[in-house]
Amino acid sequence: MNGAVDLPLGTSELSFQAAGDSRVRRSILPSGVRVLSEQVPGSRSVTVGFWVAVGSRDEQRAEAAHPATYGSTHFLEHLLFKGTATRTALDIAISFDAVGGEHNAMTAKEYTCYYAKVQDRELPMAVEVLADMFTSSLLDPDEFENERGVILEELSMAGDDPADVANERFFEAVLGEHPLGRPIGGSPEAIRLATRDAVWEHYRANYRPSDLVVTVAGAVDHDVLVAELERALTTSGWDLSVTDAPVERRSPGSSPLAVGRPLTVVERPNEQVNLLLGVPGLVATDERRSTMSVLNAIFGSGMSSRLFQQVRERRGLAYSVYSFAPAYSDAGLFGMYAGCAPAKAGNVAELMRAELERLAEHGVTADELARAGGQLAGASALALEDSDTRMSRLGRAELTLGEFVDLDEALRRIALVTEDDVRTLAADLAARPFSLVAVGAIDESAFRTAVDQAAPSIDVA
Structure with missing residues (x-):
């Protein structure tokens, strides 16, 4: 590969060789789902991630027609592990533990990712389970309340760590009122006030085919990956025959910042x-x-x-x-x-x-x-x-x-x-x-x- 490779949203298929003889491919499905893979020679494992370009910065203050969504991104990250119509939370955990795999999620300021790492032969299972979680989470009311307590404990743990406290306050001090200055996990007050309806609305508004980006690296065959993903998403209830374009990327460029707190x-x-x-x-x-x-x-x-x-x-x-x-x-x-x-x-x-x-x-x-x-x-x-x-x-x-x-x-x-x-x-x-x-x-x-x-x-x- 000579130079960077542009990834235009209007190009449905891309394929190129990268450093170390890895093969990178990207497909944009008619539904707007984007699939990227990097086939790495000699690899026996594979890591798969389901991404949305929605993070803590995208949460909103309360408005007349909509409740506040502060903390919803982090709340939702937890809830997607709590069960679907076909899998309990324990079923999800067993799926990966039984094959020695790893699975987790990360909420960031500009995106959320649900990921798993497994042996290459377990990739179909990982895609199937992550697709089910991503598309079909129940957000069960009882689990919602249980997880509220878990998240409050997580925030308390971070609040007891002076390095975490300093980091959060540093972003706030430098970036001020910019949405990136808010804490990723939400505040205890926001988590206590969060409602299932608000988190459900956040889920349905941002977890759609046009929002989904799937990335896989390791021992992966791109064509097989796309077929497995389409099967898993269709089984989970998504209609991939509906044509849509992928969501636009955030506009690049610097936002004006207020003078930071000295x-x-x-x-x-x-x-x-x-x-x-x-x-x-x-x-x-x-x-x-x-x-x-x-x-x-x-x-x-x-x-x-x-x-x-x-x-x-x-x-x-x-x-x-x-x-x-x-x-x-x-x-x-x-x-x-x-x-x-x-x-x-x-x-x-x-x-x-x-x-x-x-x-x-x-x-x-x-x-x-x-x-x-x-x-x-x-x-x-x-x-x-x-x-x-x-x-x-x-x-x-x-x-x-x-x-x-x-x-x-x-x-x-x-x-x-x-x-x-x-x-x-x-x-x-x-x-x-x-x-x-x-x-x-x-x-x-x-x-x-x-x-x-x-x-x-x-x-x-």
Whole structure:
């Protein structure tokens, strides 16, 4: 494969060779269902995912004609495992446990995925069970109430984890009122108020043939996969003879963001302070995303990174310290994390911000650039040993990017990144408004010089 392969929604069949002699195929069925597969030579397992491009950002406030749907995406993810007209929750669990398979789901900010990993010979079973779950969940009222308690316990568990609390508050601080700033799992208040009718409406509105994307990677024959999927969906009650187009992808481009909250402190009697410092980042389709990967590798990914060396190795101020750069269709973040003693938190925050500003002013060395390229090449190659990663890559390509980028093309793009590219992007990031979130036994006075504090927000919890 030379270059990225576009995935236009108007093209019903695509087939091409990717790095490592894998074969990628995509079919768009007349009903709008999209099916993507990557046949990997030598693989004996297969991972299958059923996706919809609906995540926590797509939930709505209450309106006169409709109830609030906050928390519905996460609620629904749980409920699809609780039974259909032909399978109980136990039946679903036994289907995968009996063959040594794995099955789970993930709710994200812009999509939801139900997936399973099994031996290649069990692919028909996995497709059949996932199709039944996806199309025919009962959302039984009793199970709905049981799962409400389970989800509240899950949120309580996350609320007891200071790192989870810091992460949620960081997204809120940087992105503000943007829908991506809301927590994926919903708030306890939203889950308590959720009704079965609201979740049912959310289910019926977003789990249709035109919404469904099925991605499979590993030991898979595409034609057999499509036949098995059509059979399973028809058996589950979907009329695939109705012609429809797949739903459009989200419009790319940056949404305007309000100025982030400069400082948020959540006081907790913990041994460590969990610190997050960062700025708005790049959207998923930004042409500079390869530059961002290189910048992140140099700045805060790995033991040779600048953050690790400055904060941990030279000064011993933290055990865990790194940077990260999540990207979405119309917004993104660039963040730095450290866990440290309360007495060191102010110093660590100053060091993290100063290190980004130093990168923006002085740039990177040729050695750092070469090392980042090697790190990204090796990490990417190792990740693709897993069919889970390949299945997820197909899903992101179809739902978000609109193009498939294999390993060779990804590394080609990384090799084109220059020292000046990295410095320019660092300068862009460093000029954006910073937000700092701290969770621990500390107050705002520790961060006077770390961030501009035009409107600090102090929470006691």
